[in-house]
Amino acid sequence: xxxEWERAVAETFDxxxxxxxxxxxxxxxxxARRGLRVCLVExxxxxxxxxxRSTRLIHGGLRYLREGDFGLVRExxxxxxxxxHNAPHLVEAIPFLIPFYEGMKPRxxxxxxxxxxxxxxxxxxxxxxxxxxxxxxxxxxxxxxNPEGLKGGAVYYDGQVRFVERLCVENALDAAAQGAVLLNxxxxxxxxxxxEGKVNGVTVRNxxxxxxxxxxxxxxxxxxxxxxxxxxxxxxxxxRMTKGVHLATPxxxxxxxxxxxxxxxxxxxxxxxxxSITGTTDTDYRDEVDTLHATRDDVKYLQEATRDYFPNAPIxxxxxxxxxxRALINVKGVSPGAISRKHLVLDHAKHxxxxxxxxxxxxxxxPYRAVTEEAVNVILRRLGEKRRRSVTRRTPLPGAQLPExxxxxxxxxxxVAALQQEFQLPERTARHLLELYGTRHTRIADLLRxxxxxxRPVCEHALDVWAQVELAAEEEMARSTADVLLRxxxxxxxxxxxxxxxxxxxxxLGKRLGWTEEGILKDLAAYQAETDLRVQFR
Numbered sequence: 001x002x003x004e005w006e007r008a009v010a011e012t013f014d015x016x017x018x019x020x021x022x023x024x025x026x027x028x029x030x031x032a033r034r035g036l037r038v039c040l041v042e043x044x045x046x047x048x049x050x051x052x053r054s055t056r057l058i059h060g061g062l063r064y065l066r067e068g069d070f071g072l073v074r075e076x077x078x079x080x081x082x083x084x085h086n087a088p089h090l091v092e093a094i095p096f097l098i099p100f101y102e103g104m105k106p107r108x109x110x111x112x113x114x115x116x117x118x119x120x121x122x123x124x125x126x127x128x129x130x131x132x133x134x135x136x137x138x139x140x141x142x143x144x145x146n147p148e149g150l151k152g153g154a155v156y157y158d159g160q161v162r163f164v165e166r167l168c169v170e171n172a173l174d175a176a177a178q179g180a181v182l183l184n185x186x187x188x189x190x191x192x193x194x195x196e197g198k199v200n201g202v203t204v205r206n207x208x209x210x211x212x213x214x215x216x217x218x219x220x221x222x223x224x225x226x227x228x229x230x231x232x233x234x235x236x237x238x239x240r241m242t243k244g245v246h247l248a249t250p251x252x253x254x255x256x257x258x259x260x261x262x263x264x265x266x267x268x269x270x271x272x273x274x275x276s277i278t279g280t281t282d283t284d285y286r287d288e289v290d291t292l293h294a295t296r297d298d299v300k301y302l303q304e305a306t307r308d309y310f311p312n313a314p315i316x317x318x319x320x321x322x323x324x325x326r327a328l329i330n331v332k333g334v335s336p337g338a339i340s341r342k343h344l345v346l347d348h349a350k351h352x353x354x355x356x357x358x359x360x361x362x363x364x365x366x367p368y369r370a371v372t373e374e375a376v377n378v379i380l381r382r383l384g385e386k387r388r389r390s391v392t393r394r395t396p397l398p399g400a401q402l403p404e405x406x407x408x409x410x411x412x413x414x415x416v417a418a419l420q421q422e423f424q425l426p427e428r429t430a431r432h433l434l435e436l437y438g439t440r441h442t443r444i445a446d447l448l449r450x451x452x453x454x455x456r457p458v459c460e461h462a463l464d465v466w467a468q469v470e471l472a473a474e475e476e477m478a479r480s481t482a483d484v485l486l487r488x489x490x491x492x493x494x495x496x497x498x499x500x501x502x503x504x505x506x507x508x509l510g511k512r513l514g515w516t517e518e519g520i521l522k523d524l525a526a527y528q529a530e531t532d533l534r535v536q537f538r
Contacts, residue, residue, distance in 0.1 A: 004181050004182060004183055005183065005186075005206055005209075005211070005213075007181045008039050008041075008181050008183055008204070008213075008215050009213045009214075009215065011037065011039075011181070011216075012037075012216040012217070012218070013036075013037045013038060013039045013181075013215070013216065013217040013218070014031070014036040014037045014038065014217070014218050014219065014383065014385075015027075015031050015036050015037070015038050015039075015217060015218070015219050015220075015221060015376075015379055016038075016039045016040075016041065016201065016202055016215055016216075016217030016219070016220050016221070017031075017038065017039070017040040017041070017221045017223055018040075018041055018188050018202065018220065018221065018222050018223060018224055018231065019040075019041075019042060019049075019222065019223035019224040019225065019227070020040060020041075020042025020044075020045065020046040020047070020048070020168065020172065020182075020184060021046075021047060021048070021049050021050055021051040021052075021168060021223065021224075021225055022047070022051040022164070022167065022168055022171070022365050022368040023223040023225070023360050023363065023368055023371060023372055023375075024040060024042065024221075024223035024224075025040065025046055025047075025168045025169075025171035025172045025175065026171050026368045026369055026371070026372035026392075027221055027223055027360075027372040027375050027376060028040040028171070028172065028175040028180050028182070029171045029172075029174045029175040029178070029180075029372075029392065030369075030372045030373055030375075030376045030390050030392050031175075031180075031376045031379070032174075032175045032178035032179060032180040033174070033175075033178050033390070033391050033392060033395065034376065034380075034388040034389075034390065034391070035388060036376075036380075036388075037179070038175060038179075038180040038181070039180065039181040039182075039183070039215055039217065040172070040175065040180060040181070040182045040183065041183045041186050041187075041188050041202065041204055041215065042182075042183065042184045042185075042186065043185070043186065043187040043188070043207070043227075044184070044185065045184045045185065045478075045479075045480070045482070045483045045487050046165070046168040046169050046172050046184060046477075046487060047164065047165035047166075047167075047168035047169065047487050048487065049224075049225055049226065049227075049289075049324070049325075050225045050226060050324045050325060050326060050327065051164055051165070051167075051168055051365060052164060052165050052168075052322075052324075052486070052487065053244070053246075053322045053323060053324025053325075054164060054244070054280075054324060054365055055244070055246065055268060055270070055277065055279055055280050056160060056161050056162060056163075056164050056270075056272070056277065057158060057159065057160055057161070057268075057270075057365075057366070058079075058080050058083050058084075058091050058158070058159030058160065058161050058365070058366050059076065059080060059158040059159055059366060060073045060074075060076040060077035060080060060118060060121065060122060060158065060366070061073055061076055061341065061364070061366075062114060062115070062118055062156070062158075062258070063266045064340075064341060065114050065117055065118065066106070066114070067338055067340065069340055069341070069342065070121065071342075072340065072341060072342050072367075073118070073121055074121045075367050075370055076364070076366040076367050077118075077121055077122040077125065078124065078370075079366050079367040079368075079369055079370055080122075080158070080159050080366055081122070081124055081125055081126060082369065082393060083159065083161075083366070083369075084126060084127075084159060085126075085396070085400075086395065086396045086397055086400055087161075087167065087170070087396070087397045087399070087400050087438075088400055088408035088438070089399045089400060089408065089412070089434060089435055089436070089437070089438030089439075090161050090162075090163065090166055090167055090170070090397075090399070090435075090436075090438070091159050091160070091161045091167075092159065092160055093126075093127040093157050093158070093159055093160075094157070094158065094159070094160050094255070094256055095155050095156070095157055095255055095256065096155065096156055096157065096158055096255070096256045096257065096258050096268075097133075097138070097141055097142055097153055097154075097155055097255055097256070097257045097258070098111055098115075098153055098154050098155075098156070098257075098258045099138055099142070099145055099150060099152075099153040099257070099259075099309065100138075100150070100151045100152045100153050100154070101149045101150055101151060102149040102150075102151055103149070104260065105260070105264060106260070106264075108151065108152070111154065112132065112154060115130040115154055115156050116130070118130070118156065119156075125157075127157035127158075127159075128157050129156075130154055130155060130156035130157075131154065131155055132152065132153075132154050133152055133153040133154060133155060134152050135150050135151060135152050137152075137153075138150060138152055138153035141153070141155065141254070141255065142253055142254055142255060142257060143254070144252070144253065144254075144310050144312060144313065145309060145310065146308065146309055146310065146311055158256075159366075160256070160270065161365075162272060162273065162435075163436060163490060164365065165486070165487040165488075166436055166487075166488070167397075168487075169476055169487065169488065170397040170398050170399055171397065172477070173398050173475075173476065174397060174398050177398070182477060183204065183206075184477055184479060184483075185206070185207045185208050185479050185480070186204050186205065186206050186207060186208075187204065187205045187207055188202045188203070188204055188231065189202075189203045189204065189205055189212070190202065190203050190231070191203075191220065191231055191232075191354065191357065192214050192216075193354070197354070197355070198354070198355045198356045199219075199220050199354045199355065199356030199357045200216060200217070200218070200356065201214050201215055201216040201217050201220070202214070202215055202217070202220060202231075203215075208479060218356070218383055219356055219357075219358060219379045219382055219383055220356060220357050220358070221358050221359070221360070221375060221379060222235065222357065222358070222359040222360070223359075223360050223375075225325075225327040226239070226241050226289045226325040226326075226327040227289065228327055228359060228361065231357070232348065232353060232354060232357060232359070234353060235346075235359050235361070237330065238329065238330050238344070238346070238361050239327045239328065239329070239330055239361060239362075240284070240327075240328050240329070240330040240331065240336075240339060241284070241285045241286065241289075241325045241326065241327055241328070242282055242283060242284055242285060242325070242326045242328060242336040242339065243281060243282075243283050243284070243285035243292065243298075243323060243324070243325055243326075244279060244280035244281055244282060244323065244324050244325075244326060245279055245280060245281045245294040245298040245299070245302065245321060245322075245323045246277050246278065246279030246280055246321060246322050246323075247277070247278045247279060247294075247299060247302055247303075247315070247318050247321050248272075248275050248276070248277060248318065248319045248320050248321065248322075248493070248495075249275060249276050249278065249313075249314055249315055249317050249318055249319060250275060250276070250314040250317050250319075251271060251274065251275060251276050251314075252269050252276040252278065252306070252310055252313040252314065252315065253269050253270075253271060253276060253310070254271070255271065256268060256269070256270040256271065257269050257270075257309070259305065259306070259309055261301070261305040262305065262308070264337075265281075265282055265337050266337075267279055267280060267281075267302065267305060268280075269306060269309075269310070269313075273490060273493060273494075275319065275495070278302050278306055278315065279302060281298055281301060281302065282336045282337040283298075283336055284336050285325055289325050291533065292323045292324070292325060292533070293321070293323050293533040293534070293536035293537065294321035294322075294323045294534075294536065294537045295536075295537055296537050298321075298323070298537065299318060299321065299537045302315075303315045303316065318537075319495040319497075320497055320531070320534035320535050321534050321535070321537060322534055323533075326341075326364075327361070327362065328340070328341065328362050329342060329343075329344055329361055329362040340362070341362065341363065341364045342362055342363070343360060343361065343362040343363030343367075343371050344360075344361040344362055345358065345359075345360055345361075345371070345374050345375045345378050346358065346359045346360075346361055347378050347382060349382065356382070358375060358378055358379055358382065360372075360375055369392050369393070372392075373390040373392060373393075376390065377390075397438075398438075398439075398440055399437050399438025399439055399440045399441075400438050400439065401438075401439050402439060408438075411439070412431075412434045412435075415430075415434050415441060416430045416431050416434055417430075419433065419434075419441070419445065422445070422448075423445070423448050423452070423455055424455075425455060425465075428463055429457075429463050429465065432463040432464070432490075433465075433468075436468075436489075436490070443471055443475065444465075444467045444468065444471060447467040447470050447471060448467050451467075453466070454466040454467035454470055455467065458485075458489065458491050458501050458505070459491045459494060459496065459498060459500050459501040460500070461491075461494035461495060461496045461500065462489070462490055462491045462493075462494040462498075462501075463490070464489040464490055464491050468488065468489045469484055469488075469489065469505060469508060471488075472484045472488035472489065473508075473509060473512050473513070476488055478509075479509075479513070480509070480523055480526065480527070481502050481505050481506045481509060481523050481524065481526075481527040482526060482527045482530050484505055484509070485498040485501065485502065485505060485527070486498070486530070492531070497531045497534065498527075498531070499528075499531060502524060502527050502528075503524060506520050506523050506524045506527070507520060509523070510523070
């Protein structure tokens with residue numbers, strides 16, 4: 001990070017992006033690919049906040065049809081299709097079951113109408129259309145469903161991004177490849193202004209070294225999500241925060257299932273890395289974001305709602321939870337679940353705010369590319385630049401740079417076989433590497449050729465190998481054990497939460513990054529604190 005810090009302090013950028021979630025990394029990528037000089041500053045790590053605490057879906061949002069958000073659904077379905085093509089290693093189409101029960105609300109006929117409209121709005125889809133199931137077909141599709149009162153069901157298709165953190169990482173890597181400067185573990189302390197009061201940069205504290213300096217930028221984009229308002233307090237009034245909780249348990253279902261809680265709220269149970277994700281909740285939240293965690297009541301709510309559908313599910317065996325905050329456009333007098341997931345790109349100069357500052361308010365993960373394209377368009381107009389068209393719609397992410405004429409499925413199968421043959425990796429491990437890195441798996445292969453010992457598993461509970469740790473530290477800007485285990489590899493999402501592997505990983509990073517023994521222990525304590533929040537409900 002030393003070289004990046006020196007560049008950040010020495011240069012004047014066209015755009016400084018604050019926040020390294022999906023909107024921040026997406027905006028940095030879009031702007032850098034248009035030729036702008038870009039610096040991104042993130043207090044923690046890429047994908048640390050709301051992005052990494054989501055349901056991990058790339059979807060149109062079937063339930064938003066109930067709220068009349070047809071434009072949002074259409075935009076999301078279009079962006080879902082683009083992600084299936086531009087990041088096929090990270091985003092895949094999966095079937096979702098909706099079981100129909102006697103007396104349920106909403107009524108099955110309204111759901112079928114919604115599914116037909118969903119298909120209509122996704123007219124450019126590459127996934128299948130929905131289909132109706134009989135009671136027998138529904139039970140055959142998902143045998144563990146409660147048969148009492150079951151009338152039938154329907155199957156439709158949507159997208160899943162199993163490891164959304166790597167979607168952020170790949171946007172960041174692509175931005176860096178276009179010349180952007182990226183600083184994680186760097187906190188923006190405030191805005192700087194010129195003599196006329198125009199925003200001309202930010203004051204940044206390097207959390208790794210303790211240094212502080214001003215980073216100059218002609219425009220600033222606030223993409224901090226639930227932290228919106230810390231740079232410009234009036235932004236906080238535009239945001240309504242809602243809390244979403246997820247449980248990680250032993251496998252509950254064979255397929256993804258969309259369910260309705262007794263209060264009418266939608267939640268999912270989704271297969272994920274050999275486990276199940278069950279969530280999410282949707283309640284107002286006004287407390288400190290950094291210490292957010294699931295409560296016993298949150299967990300009990302999801303457990304009881306799940307048991308109605310899956311009486312024998314191991315829903316009591318919660319390995320851990322995660323909780324995130326959605327920063328939505330503030331609408332008063334509306335229940336949390338009914339608040340629109342639409343976004344707003346706010347140019348403050350047009351609303352009496354500080355000139356030079358632009359904020360993204362609201363939104364969701366799926367349409368991030370379109371949101372950040374719009375934000376960069378606003379910034380270009382603010383800078384008086386001639387329009388430079390965004391290229392992200394047709395540009396694959398780094399792990400999806402496929403050879404001409406080769407499909408992802410064909411590439412993956414060949415690469416899996418090659419990794420097995422050359423390095424004697426188990427098929428599950430080889431497939432895991434392809435599904436995390438795509439075509440960038442060749443960098444893992446390069447490291448394994450230099451040191452075959454890096455094929456050793458990081459943890460007996462996960463499929464990741466030590467070459468991934470090496471790559472994370474060497475090329476992917478990982479600067480802590482949490483960065484490696486939670487946002488570069490999947491080790492931290494094993495039932496052990498990576499606690500078995502954390503000491504060895506911390507010592508490895510300490511050796512590479514020149515930490516003292518005290519620094520290693522501090523890093524381990526930070527990892528323990530982050531994982532402790534996930535079991536705080538106990």
